[in-house]
Amino acid sequence: xxxxxxxxxxxxxxxxxxxxxxxxxxxxxxxxxxxxxxxxxxxxxxxxxxxxxxxxxxxxxxxxxxxxxxxxxxxxxxxxxxxxxxxxxxxxxxxxxxxxxxxxxxxxxxxxxxxxxxxxxxxxxxxxxxxxxxxxxxxxxxxxxxxxxxxxxxxxxxxxxxxxxxxxxxxxxxxxxxxxxxxxxxxxxxxxxxxxxxxxxxxxxxxxxxxxxxxxxxxxxxxxxxxxxxxxxxxxxxxxxxxxxxxxxxxxxxxxxxxxxxxxxxxxxxxxxxxxxxxxxxxxxxxxxxxxxxxxxxxxxxxxxxxxxxxxxxxxxxxxxxxxxxxxxxxxxxxxxxxxxxxxxxxxxxxxxxxxxxxxxxxxxxxxxxxxxxxxxxxxxxxxxxxxxxxxxxxxxxxxxxxxxx
Amino acid sequence: xxxxxxxxxxxxxxxxxxxxxxxxxxxxxxxxxxxxxxxxxxxxxxxxxxxxxxxxxxxxxxxxxxxxxxxxxxxxxxxxxxxxxxxxxxxxxxxxxxxxxxxxxxxxxxxxxxxxxxxxxxxxxxxxxxxxxxxxxxxxxxxxxxxxxxxxxxxxxxxxxxxxxxxxxxxxxxxxxxxxxxxxxxxxxxxxxxxxxxxxxxxxxxxxxxxxxxxxxxxxxxxxxxxxxxxxxxxxxxxxxxxxxxxxxxxxxxxxxxxxxxxxxxxxxxxxxxxxxxxxxxxxxxxxxxxxxxxxxxxxxxxxxxxxxxxxxxxxxxxxxxxxxxxxxxxxxxxxxxxxxxxxxxxxxxxxxxxxxxxxxxxxxxxxxxxxxxxxxxxxxxxxxxxxxxxxxxxxxxxxxxxxxx
Numbered sequence: 031x032x033x034x035x036x037x038x039x040x041x042x043x044x045x046x047x048x049x050x051x052x053x054x055x056x057x058x059x060x061x062x063x064x065x066x067x068x069x070x071x072x073x074x075x076x077x078x079x080x081x082x083x084x085x086x087x088x089x090x091x092x093x094x095x096x097x098x099x100x101x102x103x104x105x106x107x108x109x110x111x112x113x114x115x116x117x118x119x120x121x122x123x124x125x126x127x128x129x130x131x132x133x134x135x136x137x138x139x140x141x142x143x144x145x146x147x148x149x150x151x152x153x154x155x156x157x158x159x160x161x162x163x164x165x166x167x168x169x170x171x172x173x174x175x176x177x178x179x180x181x182x183x184x185x186x187x188x189x190x191x192x193x194x195x196x197x198x199x200x201x202x203x204x205x206x207x208x209x210x211x212x213x214x215x216x217x218x219x220x221x222x223x224x225x226x227x228x229x230x231x232x233x234x235x236x237x238x239x240x241x242x243x244x245x246x247x248x249x250x251x252x253x254x255x256x257x258x259x260x261x262x263x264x265x266x267x268x269x270x271x272x273x274x275x276x277x278x279x280x281x282x283x284x285x286x287x288x289x290x291x292x293x294x295x296x297x298x299x300x301x302x303x304x305x306x307x308x309x310x311x312x313x314x315x316x317x318x319x320x321x322x323x324x325x326x327x328x329x330x331x332x333x334x335x336x337x338x339x340x341x342x343x344x345x346x347x348x349x350x351x352x353x354x355x356x357x358x359x360x361x362x363x364x365x366x367x368x369x370x371x372x373x374x375x376x377x378x379x380x381x382x383x384x385x386x387x388x389x390x391x392x393x394x395x396x397x398x399x400x401x402x403x404x405x406x407x408x409x410x411x412x413x414x415x416x417x418x419x420x421x422x423x424x425x426x427x428x429x430x431x432x433x434x435x436x
Numbered sequence: 437x438x439x440x441x442x443x444x445x446x447x448x449x450x451x452x453x454x455x456x457x458x459x460x461x462x463x464x465x466x467x468x469x470x471x472x473x474x475x476x477x478x479x480x481x482x483x484x485x486x487x488x489x490x491x492x493x494x495x496x497x498x499x500x501x502x503x504x505x506x507x508x509x510x511x512x513x514x515x516x517x518x519x520x521x522x523x524x525x526x527x528x529x530x531x532x533x534x535x536x537x538x539x540x541x542x543x544x545x546x547x548x549x550x551x552x553x554x555x556x557x558x559x560x561x562x563x564x565x566x567x568x569x570x571x572x573x574x575x576x577x578x579x580x581x582x583x584x585x586x587x588x589x590x591x592x593x594x595x596x597x598x599x600x601x602x603x604x605x606x607x608x609x610x611x612x613x614x615x616x617x618x619x620x621x622x623x624x625x626x627x628x629x630x631x632x633x634x635x636x637x638x639x640x641x642x643x644x645x646x647x648x649x650x651x652x653x654x655x656x657x658x659x660x661x662x663x664x665x666x667x668x669x670x671x672x673x674x675x676x677x678x679x680x681x682x683x684x685x686x687x688x689x690x691x692x693x694x695x696x697x698x699x700x701x702x703x704x705x706x707x708x709x710x711x712x713x714x715x716x717x718x719x720x721x722x723x724x725x726x727x728x729x730x731x732x733x734x735x736x737x738x739x740x741x742x743x744x745x746x747x748x749x750x751x752x753x754x755x756x757x758x759x760x761x762x763x764x765x766x767x768x769x770x771x772x773x774x775x776x777x778x779x780x781x782x783x784x785x786x787x788x789x790x791x792x793x794x795x796x797x798x799x800x801x802x803x804x805x806x807x808x809x810x811x812x813x814x815x816x817x818x819x820x821x822x823x824x825x826x827x828x829x830x831x832x833x834x835x836x837x838x839x840x841x842x
Contacts, residue, residue: 040718040750058760071756075763080751092718093648093747097656098763099770139751147714147753148727179721220722224627226825242499250503258821260666308553312446312498315585316626317828318821321554341499344446345486345545347553350477354464357481357504364505415664415724419632422723 034115036130039082040092043429044134050118055110060120062136070140078105078122080139081129101125151421152195156286159374165281165384166193170202174214184424187218190385191421194264198387199281199374205268207380212268212408215383220416223262225255226316233267233407235400240313242341246274246400251282251367251392252339254411256309257318261337263414265388269378273403280394281374281386284336287366288325298359303327305356309337310344319344324363335389340364367392378407387414440521442536445488446498449835450540456524461516466526468542476546484511484528486545487535507531557827558601562692565780571687571790572599576608580620590830593624596791597827600670604793605687605780611674613786618674618814621789626822629668631661632722639673639813641806646719648747652680652806657688657773657798658745660817662715663724667743669820671794675784679809686800687780687792690742693772694731704765709733711762715743716750725750730769741795746770773798784813793820 038044048064055061060072079086079098086096098105102124109121118131141147168190176183193200205215212230216222222229227241236244243249255261267279292299306321326334346356366372373394378384386393388411398405444450454470461467466478485492485504492502504511508530515527524537547553574596582589599606611621618636622628628635633647642650649655661667673685698705712727732740752762772778779800784790792799794817804811 040716041720042718042723073759073763076752076759079763088648088651088653088747090651091645091648094749095648095653095747097746097770099767099774104767139753141751141753141759142756144755148712221630221632223629226627226822239497242494242497242501245494245496247494247501258819259669260819263665306554310446312448314447315829317448317825317832319824319828320821340503341494341501343500345547346482347545347547349550350548353479353482353547357479357485361505361510364503368505413664413666415726416632418725419723422725423721426723 034117036117036132037082038132038135039080039087039094042426043433044132044138045429045433046116046134046137048133048137049116050112050133053110053112053118055107055120057106057123060107060110060118062118064137068140068143070137071142072136074107074120074122075105077107077120077129077131081131083129085127086129150195151418151425152192155196156289157197157283158286158371159282160371163374164376165199165201165374166197167201167203168193169204170383171204173202173218174206174211178218179423181427183218184427187420188424191219191417191424194385194387194417195421198283198285198390200385201376202383202385203379204381205383207270209270209408212266212383212410215268216266216410216412219420220412223411223413225258225262225411226318230408230410233409234405246277246398248397249395250340250364251280251394252341253284253337253388253392254339255311255318255388256322256337256339257311257320257342259320262388262411264412264417265386265393265409266412267378267384267393267407267409269380269382269407271380271404271406272378274398274400274405275402276396277398277405278375278377278396279384280396281384282367282372282392282394284338284390284392285333287363287372287392288333288336290372291363291366295359295362297355298362299325301355301359302363305346305348305352305359307356308344308347309339309342311342312344321347324360336392337389338363338367338392389414440523442523442538443488444538444541445486445493445500448832449839450538450544451835451839452522452540452543454539454543455522456518456539459516459518459524461513461526463512463529466513466516466524468524470543474546474549476543477548478542480513480526480528481511483513483526483535483537487537489535491533492535556601557824557831558598561602562695563603563689564692564777565688566777569780570782571605571607571780572603573607573609574599575610576789577610579608579624580612580617584624585829587833589624590833593826594830597625597823597830600791600793600823601827604689604691604796606791607782608789608791609785610787611789613676615676615814618672618789618816621674622672622816622818625826626818629817629819631664631668631817632724636814636816639815640811652683652804654803655801656746656770657686657800658747659690659743659794659798660745661717661724661794662728662743662745663717663726663748665726668794668817670818670823671792671799671815672818673784673790673799673813673815675786675788675813677786677810677812678784680804680806680811681808682802683804683811684781684783684802685790686802687790688773688778688798688800690744690796690798691739693769693778693798694739694742696778697769697772701765701768703761704768705731707761707765708769711752711754711758711765713762714750714753715745715748717748718750727753730766742798743795744769744773744798795820
């Protein structure tokens, strides 16, 4: 029977969790009753635009070719029923076109029973640090030997993606230590975002450094590249060598720090969501500048991102009256960032890869003795889109495996 | 005398347009009087943080090492004066540290006389299209033969950057037509941002296309990759071959269209700033989804970005009551996007490069006859940060040349 079901407008798998048992319609709406008691209404115009036939979708690309405003009139429903295959069949006027809809797809896109379409793929949890706490640590030996897109690759990647989506952080162990191998590792998730520091950047003490990161001094908790309109959503740091004394890695959940600040000193919190600091990275051949609050909220007042990096702040250029409150709030934040209960502290082992959300987490490092050995990390950036796309494919293949078993 | 002036905390050039003639201070503030009559106040804490000495800035990287909250107390001013070189000299308590400030730098960062630090580098002007209108068209032959960073390179790049910053668009002529040469051309501005479509993407009719762009059908006005959290700020399209019938390029100023919509149909405008549409690009191995209004405003109600692409919209998932108003607003916008007065229409010549702001402009193309010849564009993305950084270097070198002449 399922062989007769219509295509969906995408490449995804849509298991059928409920069957359509009754259909009613008027010119504007179709009302569908499902065999588990749910009722869903769909607007005629919504159905028309989301059909998967060749007048709506380019069959080669599965991208829409219909421009609604070129239809002879606002599409209305002439007739609606459920067919033998279990699909919803709707005849649209004035086109007099009969189109069929897959019941699994329809049910998954039921906007009449209000699930939040933007709910995170994995629930987000903020975290504290403190002594003995470490990041989620996963075995990743053999990742590069798996077939791209295979179940074996997914077995390593899926829990890592889940940690990054939930906690903003994961640490993978026993990856290769060949210089440049980060490129192949990152590609298992998605394309790398190069910057003026290159596709991969080398974090080690260098002669003539163009960043404090490329020295052996301590780095205070920060996000990378706050000097850009959109600083990178993800960062990867891959340890190739680490035999120095010191140089411990420190990670903080910037959202946990911001929420604690909101609790303890609401005025400082509000100041840091309002004052637009200057972030600047001026070098001999580049000159990046961006202005932004250190804490950004979305329309509902929820944390959207943090943008903090003392060593990348240019001169504050704000209203004269804002300057002292701004610095008071900054110094309160700076002191909190030194409190040990927020920090996860660990030592990189060669083969470790830490992946973290660069718009949420802050990272820092202790100073190290440059003469005591070698410390070499390679890093790169990526967008959060890539990790979400990769995780949606994990979800899709899980659904497909379930469909195959059924 | 200028040999004695202190360093600035950056790599920039700060010509001295006015001299300090008098200084007053109290513990919180320094008041500077300039010889052109201006008076500027600077907070002690602001000055302390923006000093350029070795206790504040890492001399190797010119990045800050001072953490204000680790000072023994809130910095106050014990004494302030102008020295023989014309620098402001401030002694800070409780550190008892005397620090000197460059008068050109101080004057340029005078936040007490309220210039907008975020003013665009070049004034932004929206534009209409219409018959006989073409994009700003500039000669770029020889660009790749210039020395990177040279005055000759700047002579070609500077007006192009200015057009992109002001109008969101420029068209360069007579660049090489070798496949892949876009990589070297783009590098003259900054690093390319690769996506799941690669570092460079080939826009031509392909077998088994994964995007409507890779067919010969017409493409309606759109921004690229609205399916991402931050869709790319800049796009470059480089023509290698064009001998087909049809396939004309179309460009619209999305900000002009949005402002016209705000004027003509304020309700539709507000609806499109509120409803979060689904943008989706699901393919066999990737699955990008993002939710966003089609028109986004900043805190002051000014246009921030447009995000429009009919063929990359997934199923709308919004409140039931929003669906009909949303489609009404969408269809009003769709009809406006077909009005000829918004569109610049031109034919690509081999060697043309069009650079445009992908969060402001919409681009489209007419259908073409696949059998009538060849049409091959190569494209890439970049962030707006790169174009601003490159333009700030132009400004810096102009200032340096002025300093040298003085």
